[in-house]
Structures are given as C-alpha cells and as structure tokens.
Amino acid sequence: MNIMEKSKLMKRLFIRNILPVLMSCLFITSSNSLKVVAPREVGVVDGEKAFLPCIFTLDDKSVPINISRLEVEWTNGPTILTYKNGRIEPYSEKACKGHAMMNEQNLRNGDATLILSNTNPFEDTLFVCDVTYNDETDWGVVKLKPKVLVHCPEFIVAPPVKESTVMCNFSLGSRGIPPSFDPSYLSIRWYKDSNKSSFARFTKGQEHHMDGVSMSVSEVRPDTFSLTLKSVKPDDYGYYTCKVNYPRCFPGYAVTALYMGSGEKRQECIASQESFAGWTISDVVGWLLILGVGMLLLNVPTEMKEMERNEQLQRKQRRSNTKNKKIVEVKTKEEEKNNNEDDPIF
Incomplete structure (x- = not known):
C-alpha cells in the first residue's frame, strides 16, 4: 500500500469514526x-x-x-x-x-x-x-x-464665600468600631458629582486634598470625620460622595448635597418687616375697623341662632305650662265630682 492509499484510508477513518465523535462533543458543549x-x-x-x-x-x-x-x-x-x-x-x-x-x-x-x-x-x-x-x-x-455604614447629612445649605463643613461618622456593621480599630488603616475618599477622581482623601493616617479644602478625622472619636470648604464658590455646589473603607470590610458610601444659601429671601423678609414698620396710624386703625366689622358679621349668625333657640325654649315652656294647667283643672273637677257623690242625700 503506497502513501497515497494510506492517506485516503486515514481520511475515510477520520470522517467515519473520529469526526462524528468530535461533532457530538461540540454539540453537547454548545447546547x-x-x-x-x-x-x-x-x-x-x-x-x-x-x-x-x-x-x-x-x-x-x-x-x-x-x-x-x-x-x-x-x-x-x-x-x-x-x-x-x-x-x-x-x-x-x-x-x-x-x-x-x-x-x-x-x-x-x-x-x-x-x-x-x-x-x-x-x-x-x-x-x-x-x-x-x-x-x-x-x-x-x-x-x-x-459592611461599613456611613452617615452624613442629606443636604447642607451654604451661603457663597462662607466656610461650610460636612460632619460624618461610620461604623463597621452594627457594632460600631472594635477596640482594635487602627485609624492608620482607614481610607476615606471624597468625590464631587460624577467625577471618578477623588479631590480629598485620608489614607495611612495622612490627609491629601486640593486647595481650599480640608478634612480631618477626630482623634477622640476615630469614627467621626469632616470635610470643610473654606470659601464656598459657585462651582462647589452639587453632590459630594464619601467612600469609607477598612481592611476586611465592604466599603460604605454616603451622599451629601450642597445647596446655595438664600440671601435673597432674607432680604425679602427684612423688606417686609420694614414696610410693616412704616405703616401710619390711620392704616392700622383702618385695618382694625375692618377686622372688627368682620368679627361682628361672623358673630351675627351665631346671635340669630341663639335668639331662635331661646324663642323655641320659651314656646316649649308655654306649651308645657298650658298642658299642666289643663291637667290640674281636670283633676280638680274629678275631685269635686267624687266629693259630691260621697255626700248623703236627705
């Protein structure tokens, strides 16, 4: 048998015996x-x-x-x-x-x-x-x-150019922090809006932050930390996310919204107070008269109802007196009749 015949024989064996097995395995795997x-x-x-x-x-x-x-x-x-x-x-x-x-x-x-x-x-x-x-x-x-549980205020109202501080705390599960807690292993990172890069962080006991920002971890209570914006700018308003992590724990998150303080509303309140202080005596007397007439008008229906009720009570009392008088008269006549019947006839 030459090489060509051997090659054809091997090809037939592969097609008849081996290929079906491979296709079957492939089919089972894909199914x-x-x-x-x-x-x-x-x-x-x-x-x-x-x-x-x-x-x-x-x-x-x-x-x-x-x-x-x-x-x-x-x-x-x-x-x-x-x-x-x-x-x-x-x-x-x-x-x-x-x-x-x-x-x-x-x-x-x-x-x-x-x-x-x-x-x-x-x-x-x-x-x-x-x-x-x-x-x-x-x-x-x-x-x-x-899980690390992080607690921060939901929102803070801060006026422009003023200092604003976000105070937060955390616990490892529901047990607080264990006695063996080591702040040097604590990691705290702050993010602004959807930015994936932190602008302030506390890692390995060291603070790292941008200009105009400071953060700290309490030495007395290591589960308490803060973020401070030294002079709030228009770009500072938005959402702040803090991520707290500790070895062998699942990181926790909290979000705080920083809103602009309403200086305009305060001015409106002051203006309304000043306008009230500027009223004249005639204005005050006029309003008092209007209020007095209004109170009288409100009391009129009540007084009318009271008068109607008194009249009804008086009518009821008169009917009752008349009825009692008739009852007395009937009883008197019956007594006189009985007395007359008891007298002997001569």
Whole structure:
C-alpha cells in the first residue's frame, strides 16, 4: 500500500469514526455550556438578612431550563442546603431552622441565590455555589464582609464665600468600631458629582486634598470625620460622595448635597418687616375697623341662632305650662265630682 492509499484510508477513518465523535462533543458543549456568575464579595450588616447571588446560564437561552436535570449545592465548609430531584434539602443547623433558603421558582429562571437571615459576616465568610446541569458543573464563590455604614447629612445649605463643613461618622456593621480599630488603616475618599477622581482623601493616617479644602478625622472619636470648604464658590455646589473603607470590610458610601444659601429671601423678609414698620396710624386703625366689622358679621349668625333657640325654649315652656294647667283643672273637677257623690242625700 503506497502513501497515497494510506492517506485516503486515514481520511475515510477520520470522517467515519473520529469526526462524528468530535461533532457530538461540540454539540453537547454548545447546547449546555453552563456558566455560573456570582459576585466575589457581598457587604452584610451583622444580624440582618443577606442575599448571596448565584446566577447560572446556558448558551442557548431559547431553551427553558429543565429543572429535573438541575442540581445546586451551597457550602460553607460543610453543606448548607441542596436542590436535587426537584426538592430543596436543608443540611446545616442554620438551614434546618429556616435561616438559609433558596427560592424554587427562581431556580427555573436560573437564579440560585442563597438567602441568609441573622448573618454574622465576622464568622461565616466564604460560601460556594455549585451548580450541575446535564452532568456539566460550574461554581461561584461569594465572600461575606461586614459592611461599613456611613452617615452624613442629606443636604447642607451654604451661603457663597462662607466656610461650610460636612460632619460624618461610620461604623463597621452594627457594632460600631472594635477596640482594635487602627485609624492608620482607614481610607476615606471624597468625590464631587460624577467625577471618578477623588479631590480629598485620608489614607495611612495622612490627609491629601486640593486647595481650599480640608478634612480631618477626630482623634477622640476615630469614627467621626469632616470635610470643610473654606470659601464656598459657585462651582462647589452639587453632590459630594464619601467612600469609607477598612481592611476586611465592604466599603460604605454616603451622599451629601450642597445647596446655595438664600440671601435673597432674607432680604425679602427684612423688606417686609420694614414696610410693616412704616405703616401710619390711620392704616392700622383702618385695618382694625375692618377686622372688627368682620368679627361682628361672623358673630351675627351665631346671635340669630341663639335668639331662635331661646324663642323655641320659651314656646316649649308655654306649651308645657298650658298642658299642666289643663291637667290640674281636670283633676280638680274629678275631685269635686267624687266629693259630691260621697255626700248623703236627705
């Protein structure tokens, strides 16, 4: 057998035997192509409810998910709960008590989000979502972090050219700040409107800011910080976003709006006071007379109603007196009649 014949034979073997297998594998992969998407980190406030997203998709989105071929397992070291054979089975103590659950209806739409209640991000940190569909497996890892809660005023009214200060505070979850808190690891950044570059920041215990701006962190209360605009300019009005971060925590945000102070309204108020002070005596007397007549007119209907009520009471009293008089007369006649009947006839 020469080289040409061997080449043709190998080609026939490839087309008959190997190519169908490759096409079959390619078809299976493209029909499923399972992909799990989950966020790397989720910020949680200890003691509150937390949602750990786990979204799975197939390449062919036109084909609905066959729930009977789906398996989901959530683990945090040990297994928390699973979905298999059309049932959600709790495994951990938390799941058995109803503190960890999935929504079966959402699974049909590719959503295997784990819902946790009474969370403790200081202890339970790493969660794995393992999804299997048609013997194809993919997974996602979600890390829980205590969320930094930032509190700033919603808005501040500042007059132009004056100094204006925004006072804020933060806490690591609902526990405030721990005794081991170290301000040198604290990071605070301020942003103006939609600008992605910070104009003031506090990192590694050092302040960095633009001219006309200052910021500080309280040494007495390290959870309190401030931003000061030394002389408010027209361009300074807008929205200020502060981002606070601390190691092993999920960053927190707060937004404060800086509005222009209303000097014009103050002038209008002063002008109205001056115009009132400039009234003459005749103006005041005239207004008092108008008010007095108005009060009299308002009292007229009340007095008329009072008179009508008195007349009704008098008429009622007269009718009552007449009725009583008639009753007395009738009783008197009956007594006289009875007395006459009792006398003996001679």
